[in-house]
Amino acid sequence: MKFDLVVIGAGPGGYVAAIRGAQLGMKTAVIEKEHLGGVCLNFGCIPTKALLKAADIYKTIKNSEEFGISCKDVSFDIKKIVERSRNVAQKLSKGIEFLLQKNNVTLFKGHATLSGNSKIDVKNSSENISAKNIIIATGARARKLDGLCEGIWYYKEAMLPSKLPESILIIGSGAIGMEFASLYNEFGSNVTVLEVCDTILRTEDEEISRMARKEFESRGIKIITGAKLESLTKEGDKFSAKISCIKEKVTFENVICAVGVQPNIENIGIENTKIEILDGYIKTNDNFETREKGVYAIGDVTSPPWLAHKASHEGIACVDGISGLSVHKLDKNMIPACIYSNPQIASVGISENEAKKLGLKVKVGKFPFSASGKAIAMGDDFGIIKMIFDANTGEILGAHMIGNGVTELIHSVTVAKSLESTEKELMNSIFPHPTLSESIHEATLAAFNRAIHI
Incomplete structure (x- = not known):
């Protein structure tokens, strides 16, 4: 099958690019191996906000006396809270499928591999696909630290708890780490955040970072900065952590690793092309072009910041450029950043x-x-x-x-x-x-x- 545009990955950058291509009259296809909407919709932006909303409601009800409203025997069911967040994600994923169909975008489900000469192999598909233009929008996944034992949580596991942990260690104090810290703290877990740098939220204004730390700590979150995790072992049903600034080992029921993400560049056939990798990311120019003619890349696979709205904006700009439309150059100083903690x-x-x-x-x-x-x-x-x-x-x-x-x-x-x-x-x-x-x-x-x- 021949297309004007094929997008690899149906996350917030990929599916938006595909729809924009169809709007501009291109015969368009999108290839996705897992879930429509990518990490953002299924295990990131959207379901975490559903969980945080539940935590906010719980907090408000507990403090309802301040508003003259009495609520007795307030409790929560973590399984139902998680179930609602999954339903929200599923609803939106189905919405993306509807949008693709509405715009006549062909959807292939399977793992895509670039085979060179504008051709793409899709595992589990009998179709031979070629495209005049290809956009790589494969996104990113949780970055893993070397030497950590089995059983720790990353963002996916952290938003699917079957029960609330009594204590939890969160490695990393970026947006993901502090959102989970806020979430579990609101529901009553004893939360400790470990950060190797001297400040939390180090991409934010320093004054705001200091205010945030003081407020998080006032709400019962323990924050340790300027320290390293020297070892982590599983001892029975607990994790034992050796932290550089603490003499004795500390035990936790669960551990979340939230130290950023890494781009999904493996096993997509880059070796069959002239695409260059720089610092682990696909190298592109200001027009999102790679060194391989007709192949472009957008979103987390190209550079930080790792934000859904950046990827979506790049997807539209990339397709507009392919179509010959005037494109406003992306200015990273114009990209807003949001952290949905409390x-x-x-x-x-x-x-x-x-x-x-x-x-x-x-x-x-x-x-x-x-x-x-x-x-x-x-x-x-x-x-x-x-x-x-x-x-x-x-x-x-x-x-x-x-x-x-x-x-x-x-x-x-x-x-x-x-x-x-x-x-x-x-x-x-x-x-x-x-x-x-x-x-x-x-x-x-x-x-x-x-x-x-x-």
């Missing part, structure tokens, strides 16, 4: 320290949720909005947020940055009251000594 964390652009290292003169404005009427009324006034501007031009350099609901606020700054707005546009915009979004306006005012409510 509290939530969101950011876009560069941090205050990064701006200073670049030699930029900056103006920084902050507005705490403790001064927000909406946050106080909601009963959750922890958090802050931090806005960073170029002191000379007013350009929005970055926005960094922590607190309830900030993952739903960051997009407004992303839009403002993409429109090349300055402080004037934000100051002159009318934000609705009472909302958390007003805090963006107030933080902007504060950066230029015009704050009203602090």
Whole structure:
């Protein structure tokens, strides 16, 4: 079978690219060996949010007395919570299948291998497939540390617990690690987070990172930074860990390894092409082209940040470029990052320290949720909005947020940055009251000594 476009991988980058190709009139196919939606939809972004929502509801009910509401004998069923998250993922996966059918995208189920000369072999398929254009969107998987014993959890196992562990060690304090720390802490597990660096969430603004650590610790999460896991062994039904800064071994019922991901570049036939690998990733140019003519790559398989929305954006841009349409070059400083722990964390652009290292003169404005009427009324006034501007031009350099609901606020700054707005546009915009979004306006005012409510 001959196609104009074949996409290998049906994750958030792949299936979006395939649909866009079909929209532009290409005869399109997508090949997926496991689940439509990839890791994000099936064992990442979506089901974890369903689990975190359950934890948030449980927390709210436990604290309902603050709102004058009495709830007795509050409990939860972890099996039902997990079952709901799986149903959410399954519903969305079926939705992707519907979208592919609606757009006349041919779906092949099986493992794809590049065989060179624009040809693709698909295991378990009798079809011989060739394509004028091929997009590799095979994504990434959990990175594994050498020397760890069997039985530890990675993200997939961590979101499918059959029972709640009494104690749990989480290796890594990035977005995945802190989301799981927040989840298990809310449900009552004794959570310890181990990080080899001196700070948690090291890709975030340092001030936000410090605030996050203090808040996580106040909620009962133990955080150990600047330390290494020297050994981990299974002793009966417990794990025994030797941590560099602790003399005695510490035991845990479960261990989650959350030290990032690694791209899926193995066993896809790269050796049959001219594709180059750089630092473990498929090397592409600004147009997502590899060294193999007609073969492109997008998403986690090409470079961090490992974000679904980055992959989707790249998928559309890649296909538009193939079609000859004008494509706006991807700017990683315009990609928002969100962490759905409790509290939530969101950011876009560069941090205050990064701006200073670049030699930029900056103006920084902050507005705490403790001064927000909406946050106080909601009963959750922890958090802050931090806005960073170029002191000379007013350009929005970055926005960094922590607190309830900030993952739903960051997009407004992303839009403002993409429109090349300055402080004037934000100051002159009318934000609705009472909302958390007003805090963006107030933080902007504060950066230029015009704050009203602090």
